[in-house]
Amino acid sequence: MSREQQLALDALDSVTPTQESSPVTLICATPSRLTPETQLLPVWKGFGQHELPLVEFLFHPDQISSLVYGPTFQDHMRSTLAFQLAVATEQLKDGVLVFAKALFDNKNPIAASSFGDSKGDRGSRALQKLGNLATGSVEDARTALHLALMLVTYNDLSVGVPTLPISRSALLQAMPWRHQLIRATTEDTDPNIICLLFVEMAECLVLGQMPVFRYEPPPENTIIDRYYGISQELLPFLYDLCTLSRSIRTGTITWQERNSRINEIANEIDQWKPELVLEAHESVILDAREKYHFLLQAKAFKSATQLLLLQAQGSNTSPLGRAKATQVLSEVLDVIHQGIDRPKYVLFPYFVACLELSNVDNEMATAILATMNEISNGMAPSACQSMLACLKHIWRNQRRRPDLTWFECVDQGLMVAMGP
Incomplete structure (x- = not known):
């Protein structure tokens, strides 16, 4: 084990509080908890005394469990976060703190207090660091992906603006090492790249733009991501949908070519069987309830992509x-009724289904926003507001021109952030 890995493990030991500790207790920790004897300072040497409580808060098991599904993955995510932060503290510092502060404010709005610089200032610095990163190795690429996903999550919590520039920047920086980041086993694949590929493609679908690259999952690497709820097998289909919508919006495809391509993609999606996929890799998921939850998610995403294809055919298929x-x-x-106390990660399918609604009044729009927040367990309030604004824009255009597909209703540059 390398020295850096040992430091990361030591850090996790030092930030694992007792069961009686609460997030508020952690954030208001006394200076005595932040002495060198706690092993925090030797590890997080790039952080000031007033910043360490936020690091502690973020690494508390309760906070990790509120972001990801499944106990079999939470410790792995904490150790990955700690290791990456230990080896790239300067590059990740602002991103970690702005993400941690946004998460704390979301969970403790009454107790929210300032910790040095504002979130806006830290967020701006983190964005600058992402843009200025020199990715000369696979570890640099991991740092870029890690920082980008923290910024995307911060955006879901606090800002709600398009994250396409963030995800695209990180994916472009990681491109030369994508074969090292996407490995033949789930454990060796960088989870950040899967999340960012989905984030990028979801917004590209709305804007009619092209993603950085088409993801091809290795045959042995089959799992639903625990942080963004996306099945890796679905990513190639989303890329193909982006290509199709781009062609329709730019008028570079004929009706015959359009219908032929829709049928090709539909056949590929129809052949994907989430039940068989999860059965084939049962060892990856250790808990039966996790497996059932992921299966429900995969079914919802599969149906959503099928609906997108129907919508691409135009108004004659509206029934x-x-x-x-x-x-x-x-x-x-079905996913919501699982009753888990963390995000359900089916905002994307819900958004796609809502595209079929019409004559939505203010009361219904309020109910839709409430459902979005329930799906995300309140972890993406700004992104949910942005998604609702996008839906309202599309509904208005479709009332005016019912013959238009939903992506033809979207004006170039529409501001939308697609939550997890």
Whole structure:
């Protein structure tokens, strides 16, 4: 074990409080908890005394469990976070603190207090560091992905603006090492790259833009991501949908080519069987409830992509589209009824299903926003507001021109952040 890995493990030991500790207790920790004897200062040497409570808060098991699904993954995520921060403290510092502060404010709005610089200042510095990173190795690429995902999550919590420049910047920096980041086993694949590929493609779908690259999951690497709820097998289909929507928006595809391509993508999606995928890699998921939850998620995402294809065919398929949207909503409700106390990660399918709605009044819009916040367990309030604004824009355009597909309703440069 390297010295850096040992330091990361020591750090985790030092920030694991007792069961009686609460997030508020952690954030208001007395200076005596932040002495060198706690092993925090030797590890987090790039942080000041007033910043260490936020680091402690972020690494508390309760905070990790509120962001990811499944106890079999939480310790792995904490150790990965700690290791990356230990080896790239200067590059990640502002991103870690702005993410931790946004998370704390979200969970403790009454107790929220300032810790040095404002979130806006720290967020700006973190963005500058992402843009200025020199990625000369695979570890540098991991740092870029790590920082980008923290900024995207901070955006979901506090800002709600498009994150396409963030995800695209990190993915471009990671491109030369993508084969080392996407490995033949789930444990060796960098989870940040999977999340950012989904984030990028979700916003590209809305804007009619092209993602950085088409992801091809290795045959042995099959799992639902624990942080963003996306099945890796679905990412190539989303890329193909982005290509299709881009062609339709730019008018570079004929009706015959359009329908032919829709049928090709539909056949590929129809052949994907989430049940068989999860059965084939049962050893990756240690808990039966996790497996069931992931299966429900995968079904909802599969139905959502099928609905997107129906919507791409235009208004003549609207009865089929409404029927498929009803199915998606039912599958989303199945996920919600799991009753887990963390994000359900089906905001994307819910958003796609809501595209089929019409004549939405203020009361219904309020209910839709409430459902979005329930799906995300309140962890993406700004992104949910942005998604609702995008839906309202599309509904207005479709009332005016019902023959338009949803991505044809979107004006170039529409501000939208797609939450997890």
